Amino acid sequence: MSEQEQVGPNRQSVGFTLSQLGFATSRRFGEIVATLGLEPRHFALLRAVRVADGQSQQAIAERLRIPASTMVSLIDHLESEGLLERQPHPTDRRTRLLHLTSRGAEVLEQATILGAELEGSICAGLSTAERETLLGLLARIAGNIGIADGELPDHGTGQRPEALQ
Amino acid sequence: MSEQEQVGPNRQSVGFTLSQLGFATSRRFGEIVATLGLEPRHFALLRAVRVADGQSQQAIAERLRIPASTMVSLIDHLESEGLLERQPHPTDRRTRLLHLTSRGAEVLEQATILGAELEGSICAGLSTAERETLLGLLARIAGNIGIADGELPDHGTGQRPEALQ
Protein backbone atom coordinates (compact mmCIF):
# COMPACT_ATOMS: atom_id res chain seq x y z
CA MET A 1 0.00 0.00 0.00
CA SER A 2 1.10 3.51 -0.72
CA GLU A 3 2.42 5.50 2.17
CA GLN A 4 -0.12 8.20 1.30
CA GLU A 5 -3.12 7.56 3.45
CA GLN A 6 -6.66 7.86 2.24
CA VAL A 7 -8.50 10.86 3.54
CA GLY A 8 -12.20 10.55 2.77
CA PRO A 9 -14.23 7.43 2.50
CA ASN A 10 -11.95 4.52 1.66
CA ARG A 11 -9.63 4.88 -1.27
CA GLN A 12 -10.81 2.54 -3.96
CA SER A 13 -14.29 3.49 -2.90
CA VAL A 14 -16.58 5.07 -5.42
CA GLY A 15 -17.38 7.90 -3.03
CA PHE A 16 -13.79 8.88 -2.46
CA THR A 17 -12.95 8.63 -6.13
CA LEU A 18 -15.90 10.80 -7.12
CA SER A 19 -14.91 13.43 -4.56
CA GLN A 20 -11.36 13.43 -5.82
CA LEU A 21 -12.21 13.55 -9.51
CA GLY A 22 -15.00 16.05 -9.04
CA PHE A 23 -12.69 18.39 -7.20
CA ALA A 24 -9.92 18.02 -9.76
CA THR A 25 -12.33 18.54 -12.63
CA SER A 26 -13.82 21.68 -11.10
CA ARG A 27 -10.39 23.06 -10.48
CA ARG A 28 -9.27 22.37 -14.02
CA PHE A 29 -12.37 24.02 -15.38
CA GLY A 30 -11.68 27.04 -13.20
CA GLU A 31 -8.15 27.29 -14.53
CA ILE A 32 -9.45 27.08 -18.06
CA VAL A 33 -12.08 29.79 -17.81
CA ALA A 34 -9.55 31.93 -15.97
CA THR A 35 -7.73 32.27 -19.30
CA LEU A 36 -10.82 34.21 -20.44
CA GLY A 37 -10.78 36.38 -17.33
CA LEU A 38 -13.71 34.51 -15.80
CA GLU A 39 -14.39 32.46 -12.74
CA PRO A 40 -16.74 29.51 -12.98
CA ARG A 41 -19.51 31.46 -11.28
CA HIS A 42 -19.23 34.17 -13.93
CA PHE A 43 -19.53 31.52 -16.59
CA ALA A 44 -22.59 30.13 -14.85
CA LEU A 45 -24.14 33.57 -14.71
CA LEU A 46 -23.48 34.27 -18.37
CA ARG A 47 -25.10 30.96 -19.22
CA ALA A 48 -28.12 31.74 -17.08
CA VAL A 49 -28.52 35.09 -18.80
CA ARG A 50 -28.27 33.45 -22.20
CA VAL A 51 -31.10 31.03 -21.38
CA ALA A 52 -33.45 33.91 -22.02
CA ASP A 53 -32.20 37.38 -22.67
CA GLY A 54 -33.83 40.07 -20.58
CA GLN A 55 -34.48 38.30 -17.30
CA SER A 56 -34.39 40.37 -14.13
CA GLN A 57 -31.53 40.13 -11.65
CA GLN A 58 -33.86 38.57 -9.16
CA ALA A 59 -35.08 35.88 -11.54
CA ILE A 60 -31.52 34.80 -12.24
CA ALA A 61 -30.52 35.00 -8.59
CA GLU A 62 -33.34 32.60 -7.77
CA ARG A 63 -32.36 30.27 -10.58
CA LEU A 64 -28.76 30.10 -9.38
CA ARG A 65 -29.75 30.26 -5.72
CA ILE A 66 -27.46 33.08 -4.83
CA PRO A 67 -28.28 36.06 -2.62
CA ALA A 68 -29.23 39.32 -4.25
CA SER A 69 -26.21 41.09 -2.80
CA THR A 70 -23.87 38.55 -4.35
CA MET A 71 -25.58 39.03 -7.69
CA VAL A 72 -24.76 42.71 -7.57
CA SER A 73 -21.03 42.18 -7.33
CA LEU A 74 -21.02 39.43 -9.96
CA ILE A 75 -22.94 41.59 -12.39
CA ASP A 76 -20.81 44.62 -11.57
CA HIS A 77 -17.79 42.60 -12.60
CA LEU A 78 -19.27 41.26 -15.81
CA GLU A 79 -20.65 44.65 -16.75
CA SER A 80 -17.28 46.30 -16.17
CA GLU A 81 -15.77 43.71 -18.49
CA GLY A 82 -18.36 44.56 -21.11
CA LEU A 83 -19.85 41.07 -21.15
CA LEU A 84 -23.37 41.95 -20.09
CA GLU A 85 -25.51 45.00 -19.49
CA ARG A 86 -28.21 46.12 -17.10
CA GLN A 87 -31.11 47.66 -18.98
CA PRO A 88 -34.23 49.34 -17.62
CA HIS A 89 -37.48 47.46 -17.37
CA PRO A 90 -40.05 49.08 -19.69
CA THR A 91 -42.67 49.60 -17.00
CA ASP A 92 -41.06 48.93 -13.59
CA ARG A 93 -38.25 51.31 -12.86
CA ARG A 94 -36.98 49.24 -9.92
CA THR A 95 -36.14 46.27 -12.09
CA ARG A 96 -32.99 45.76 -14.16
CA LEU A 97 -33.08 43.42 -17.11
CA LEU A 98 -29.89 41.61 -18.02
CA HIS A 99 -28.64 41.21 -21.56
CA LEU A 100 -25.54 39.60 -22.97
CA THR A 101 -23.40 41.90 -25.05
CA SER A 102 -22.01 40.57 -28.31
CA ARG A 103 -18.67 40.33 -26.59
CA GLY A 104 -20.29 38.43 -23.76
CA ALA A 105 -21.78 35.99 -26.24
CA GLU A 106 -18.35 35.53 -27.84
CA VAL A 107 -16.66 34.86 -24.51
CA LEU A 108 -19.39 32.44 -23.55
CA GLU A 109 -18.92 30.60 -26.82
CA GLN A 110 -15.17 30.41 -26.29
CA ALA A 111 -15.65 29.10 -22.77
CA THR A 112 -18.00 26.45 -24.11
CA ILE A 113 -15.40 25.38 -26.64
CA LEU A 114 -12.72 25.19 -23.96
CA GLY A 115 -15.10 23.14 -21.84
CA ALA A 116 -15.58 20.71 -24.69
CA GLU A 117 -11.82 20.41 -25.05
CA LEU A 118 -11.56 19.63 -21.36
CA GLU A 119 -14.22 16.96 -21.78
CA GLY A 120 -12.12 15.45 -24.55
CA SER A 121 -8.99 15.34 -22.44
CA ILE A 122 -10.88 13.86 -19.51
CA CYS A 123 -12.28 11.08 -21.67
CA ALA A 124 -9.14 10.48 -23.72
CA GLY A 125 -8.74 6.82 -24.55
CA LEU A 126 -12.33 5.88 -23.76
CA SER A 127 -14.37 4.43 -26.57
CA THR A 128 -17.83 5.77 -27.26
CA ALA A 129 -19.30 2.65 -25.71
CA GLU A 130 -17.17 3.03 -22.60
CA ARG A 131 -18.17 6.65 -22.24
CA GLU A 132 -21.83 5.67 -22.54
CA THR A 133 -21.34 2.96 -19.94
CA LEU A 134 -19.69 5.43 -17.61
CA LEU A 135 -22.42 8.04 -18.00
CA GLY A 136 -25.05 5.38 -17.40
CA LEU A 137 -23.42 4.19 -14.20
CA LEU A 138 -22.95 7.74 -12.98
CA ALA A 139 -26.59 8.52 -13.71
CA ARG A 140 -27.63 5.61 -11.52
CA ILE A 141 -25.41 6.90 -8.75
CA ALA A 142 -26.90 10.36 -9.17
CA GLY A 143 -30.28 8.73 -8.65
CA ASN A 144 -29.04 7.04 -5.49
CA ILE A 145 -27.73 10.31 -4.13
CA GLY A 146 -30.95 12.07 -5.01
CA ILE A 147 -29.69 14.39 -7.72
CA ALA A 148 -32.46 14.42 -10.28
CA ASP A 149 -31.61 15.46 -13.81
CA GLY A 150 -31.23 19.19 -13.98
CA GLU A 151 -31.71 19.69 -10.30
CA LEU A 152 -29.60 22.04 -8.28
CA PRO A 153 -28.90 21.04 -4.71
CA ASP A 154 -30.61 22.57 -1.75
CA HIS A 155 -28.83 25.62 -0.55
CA GLY A 156 -29.80 25.33 3.06
CA THR A 157 -26.64 23.54 4.12
CA GLY A 158 -24.24 26.43 4.29
CA GLN A 159 -22.50 25.05 1.22
CA ARG A 160 -22.09 27.06 -1.92
CA PRO A 161 -24.44 25.85 -4.65
CA GLU A 162 -22.48 23.72 -7.02
CA ALA A 163 -23.67 25.82 -9.89
CA LEU A 164 -21.10 28.35 -8.81
CA GLN A 165 -18.27 26.07 -7.85
CA MET B 1 -34.93 20.13 -22.76
CA SER B 2 -35.32 21.02 -19.13
CA GLU B 3 -35.73 24.65 -18.32
CA GLN B 4 -32.81 24.30 -15.92
CA GLU B 5 -29.70 25.30 -17.81
CA GLN B 6 -26.40 23.55 -17.50
CA VAL B 7 -23.77 25.47 -15.62
CA GLY B 8 -20.39 23.81 -16.05
CA PRO B 9 -19.11 21.91 -18.97
CA ASN B 10 -22.06 20.46 -20.89
CA ARG B 11 -24.61 18.51 -18.95
CA GLN B 12 -24.35 14.91 -20.02
CA SER B 13 -20.64 15.48 -20.14
CA VAL B 14 -18.43 13.36 -17.95
CA GLY B 15 -16.75 16.45 -16.56
CA PHE B 16 -19.93 18.11 -15.45
CA THR B 17 -21.29 14.91 -13.97
CA LEU B 18 -18.11 14.27 -12.02
CA SER B 19 -18.15 17.81 -10.63
CA GLN B 20 -21.75 17.45 -9.62
CA LEU B 21 -21.42 14.02 -8.04
CA GLY B 22 -18.14 14.84 -6.38
CA PHE B 23 -19.60 17.90 -4.79
CA ALA B 24 -22.70 16.07 -3.62
CA THR B 25 -20.65 13.19 -2.24
CA SER B 26 -18.34 15.49 -0.31
CA ARG B 27 -21.28 17.31 1.13
CA ARG B 28 -22.98 14.12 2.20
CA PHE B 29 -19.81 12.89 3.81
CA GLY B 30 -19.52 16.18 5.67
CA GLU B 31 -23.05 15.85 6.98
CA ILE B 32 -22.29 12.34 8.12
CA VAL B 33 -19.11 13.07 10.05
CA ALA B 34 -20.84 16.10 11.55
CA THR B 35 -22.95 13.64 13.54
CA LEU B 36 -19.69 12.74 15.31
CA GLY B 37 -18.84 16.39 15.92
CA LEU B 38 -16.21 16.38 13.17
CA GLU B 39 -15.62 18.18 9.93
CA PRO B 40 -14.03 16.31 7.05
CA ARG B 41 -10.70 18.03 7.66
CA HIS B 42 -10.70 16.77 11.25
CA PHE B 43 -11.36 13.28 9.99
CA ALA B 44 -8.49 13.63 7.53
CA LEU B 45 -6.20 14.78 10.30
CA LEU B 46 -7.16 11.92 12.60
CA ARG B 47 -6.44 9.50 9.78
CA ALA B 48 -3.08 11.08 9.08
CA VAL B 49 -2.14 10.77 12.74
CA ARG B 50 -3.19 7.15 12.78
CA VAL B 51 -0.93 6.32 9.84
CA ALA B 52 1.92 6.37 12.31
CA ASP B 53 1.42 7.43 15.88
CA GLY B 54 3.87 10.02 17.13
CA GLN B 55 4.51 12.12 14.04
CA SER B 56 5.32 15.79 14.51
CA GLN B 57 2.83 18.52 13.67
CA GLN B 58 5.06 19.64 10.86
CA ALA B 59 5.28 16.19 9.31
CA ILE B 60 1.53 15.90 9.20
CA ALA B 61 1.09 19.45 7.96
CA GLU B 62 3.37 18.63 5.03
CA ARG B 63 1.51 15.42 4.32
CA LEU B 64 -1.82 17.20 4.21
CA ARG B 65 -0.37 20.33 2.62
CA ILE B 66 -1.83 22.73 5.10
CA PRO B 67 -0.08 25.70 6.69
CA ALA B 68 1.39 25.30 10.15
CA SER B 69 -0.92 27.94 11.57
CA THR B 70 -3.96 26.07 10.33
CA MET B 71 -2.63 22.91 11.93
CA VAL B 72 -2.57 24.64 15.27
CA SER B 73 -6.26 25.45 15.26
CA LEU B 74 -7.25 22.01 13.95
CA ILE B 75 -5.23 20.28 16.63
CA ASP B 76 -6.47 22.66 19.30
CA HIS B 77 -9.97 21.60 18.40
CA LEU B 78 -9.28 17.87 18.36
CA GLU B 79 -7.29 18.07 21.57
CA SER B 80 -10.09 19.98 23.30
CA GLU B 81 -12.45 17.19 22.22
CA GLY B 82 -10.09 14.63 23.71
CA LEU B 83 -9.46 12.90 20.39
CA LEU B 84 -5.71 13.42 20.19
CA GLU B 85 -2.86 14.71 22.32
CA ARG B 86 0.30 16.71 21.88
CA GLN B 87 3.21 15.04 23.60
CA PRO B 88 6.78 16.22 24.00
CA HIS B 89 9.52 14.99 21.74
CA PRO B 90 12.06 13.01 23.76
CA THR B 91 15.07 15.04 22.64
CA ASP B 92 13.80 18.16 20.81
CA ARG B 93 11.76 20.36 23.04
CA ARG B 94 10.43 22.45 20.15
CA THR B 95 8.63 19.54 18.60
CA ARG B 96 5.22 18.17 19.53
CA LEU B 97 4.37 14.58 18.72
CA LEU B 98 0.76 13.74 17.98
CA HIS B 99 -0.99 10.69 19.34
CA LEU B 100 -4.54 9.46 18.99
CA THR B 101 -6.36 8.97 22.26
CA SER B 102 -8.43 5.85 22.68
CA ARG B 103 -11.49 7.99 22.24
CA GLY B 104 -9.98 9.42 19.06
CA ALA B 105 -9.46 5.92 17.75
CA GLU B 106 -13.07 5.06 18.53
CA VAL B 107 -14.41 8.11 16.78
CA LEU B 108 -12.20 7.43 13.78
CA GLU B 109 -13.51 3.89 13.64
CA GLN B 110 -17.10 5.10 13.81
CA ALA B 111 -16.47 7.62 11.04
CA THR B 112 -14.98 4.87 8.92
CA ILE B 113 -18.07 2.74 9.44
CA LEU B 114 -20.34 5.63 8.51
CA GLY B 115 -18.21 6.20 5.42
CA ALA B 116 -18.68 2.58 4.42
CA GLU B 117 -22.42 2.96 4.84
CA LEU B 118 -22.34 6.00 2.59
CA GLU B 119 -20.41 3.99 0.03
CA GLY B 120 -23.13 1.38 0.16
CA SER B 121 -25.90 3.89 -0.39
CA ILE B 122 -23.98 5.51 -3.26
CA CYS B 123 -23.54 2.17 -4.99
CA ALA B 124 -26.98 0.78 -4.21
CA GLY B 125 -28.27 -1.34 -7.06
CA LEU B 126 -24.90 -1.78 -8.72
CA SER B 127 -23.61 -5.31 -9.07
CA THR B 128 -20.06 -6.11 -8.06
CA ALA B 129 -19.11 -6.30 -11.70
CA GLU B 130 -20.65 -2.91 -12.43
CA ARG B 131 -18.87 -1.38 -9.50
CA GLU B 132 -15.57 -2.80 -10.75
CA THR B 133 -16.27 -1.47 -14.22
CA LEU B 134 -17.02 1.96 -12.80
CA LEU B 135 -13.88 2.06 -10.67
CA GLY B 136 -11.83 0.96 -13.66
CA LEU B 137 -13.20 3.70 -15.89
CA LEU B 138 -12.75 6.31 -13.18
CA ALA B 139 -9.16 5.17 -12.66
CA ARG B 140 -8.48 5.74 -16.35
CA ILE B 141 -9.97 9.22 -16.09
CA ALA B 142 -7.84 9.89 -13.04
CA GLY B 143 -4.86 8.98 -15.16
CA ASN B 144 -5.98 11.39 -17.87
CA ILE B 145 -6.37 14.19 -15.36
CA GLY B 146 -3.01 13.42 -13.85
CA ILE B 147 -4.10 12.20 -10.45
CA ALA B 148 -1.77 9.34 -9.71
CA ASP B 149 -2.83 6.80 -7.12
CA GLY B 150 -2.42 8.26 -3.70
CA GLU B 151 -1.37 11.62 -4.96
CA LEU B 152 -2.68 14.81 -3.49
CA PRO B 153 -3.13 17.74 -5.84
CA ASP B 154 -0.76 20.64 -6.04
CA HIS B 155 -1.66 23.30 -3.60
CA GLY B 156 -0.34 26.23 -5.56
CA THR B 157 -3.67 27.14 -7.09
CA GLY B 158 -5.30 28.92 -4.23
CA GLN B 159 -7.69 26.01 -3.85
CA ARG B 160 -8.02 24.08 -0.67
CA PRO B 161 -6.32 20.69 -0.90
CA GLU B 162 -8.96 18.08 -1.48
CA ALA B 163 -7.67 16.14 1.47
CA LEU B 164 -9.48 18.65 3.62
CA GLN B 165 -12.64 19.16 1.59
Next chain:
DNA sequence: TATTGTTATACTCTATAACTATA
Protein backbone atom coordinates in the same frame (compact mmCIF):
# COMPACT_ATOMS: atom_id res chain seq x y z
C1' DT C 1 21.46 31.27 12.30
C1' DA C 2 17.75 27.88 11.47
C1' DT C 3 13.63 25.49 12.92
C1' DT C 4 9.06 24.24 15.55
C1' DG C 5 5.13 25.73 16.89
C1' DT C 6 2.24 29.79 18.20
C1' DT C 7 0.02 34.18 17.76
C1' DA C 8 -1.33 38.31 15.32
C1' DT C 9 -3.11 40.10 11.39
C1' DA C 10 -4.85 40.96 6.93
C1' DC C 11 -7.64 39.28 3.16
C1' DT C 12 -11.32 37.02 0.77
C1' DC C 13 -15.72 35.35 0.58
C1' DT C 14 -20.29 35.09 1.85
C1' DA C 15 -24.61 36.24 3.82
C1' DT C 16 -27.73 39.26 6.69
C1' DA C 17 -29.68 43.34 7.28
C1' DA C 18 -30.30 48.25 6.58
C1' DC C 19 -31.34 51.43 3.01
C1' DT C 20 -33.26 53.77 -1.59
C1' DA C 21 -36.29 54.14 -5.02
C1' DT C 22 -39.93 52.68 -6.81
C1' DA C 23 -44.57 50.07 -6.95
Next chain:
DNA sequence: TATAGTTATAGAGTATAACAATA
Protein backbone atom coordinates in the same frame (compact mmCIF):
# COMPACT_ATOMS: atom_id res chain seq x y z
C1' DT D 1 -46.99 48.30 2.73
C1' DA D 2 -44.24 45.45 -0.35
C1' DT D 3 -40.55 44.75 -3.70
C1' DA D 4 -35.93 45.25 -6.71
C1' DG D 5 -31.70 46.37 -6.27
C1' DT D 6 -27.85 48.41 -3.62
C1' DT D 7 -24.77 49.23 0.16
C1' DA D 8 -22.94 48.38 4.73
C1' DT D 9 -21.39 45.19 7.83
C1' DA D 10 -20.25 41.19 10.35
C1' DG D 11 -18.68 36.43 10.39
C1' DA D 12 -16.08 32.42 8.92
C1' DG D 13 -12.07 30.66 6.89
C1' DT D 14 -7.54 30.98 5.27
C1' DA D 15 -2.88 32.36 4.61
C1' DT D 16 1.25 35.40 5.59
C1' DA D 17 4.21 37.17 8.64
C1' DA D 18 5.96 38.31 13.22
C1' DC D 19 7.27 36.05 17.37
C1' DA D 20 9.15 32.88 21.29
C1' DA D 21 11.50 28.94 22.49
C1' DT D 22 14.81 25.83 21.28
C1' DA D 23 18.30 23.65 18.30
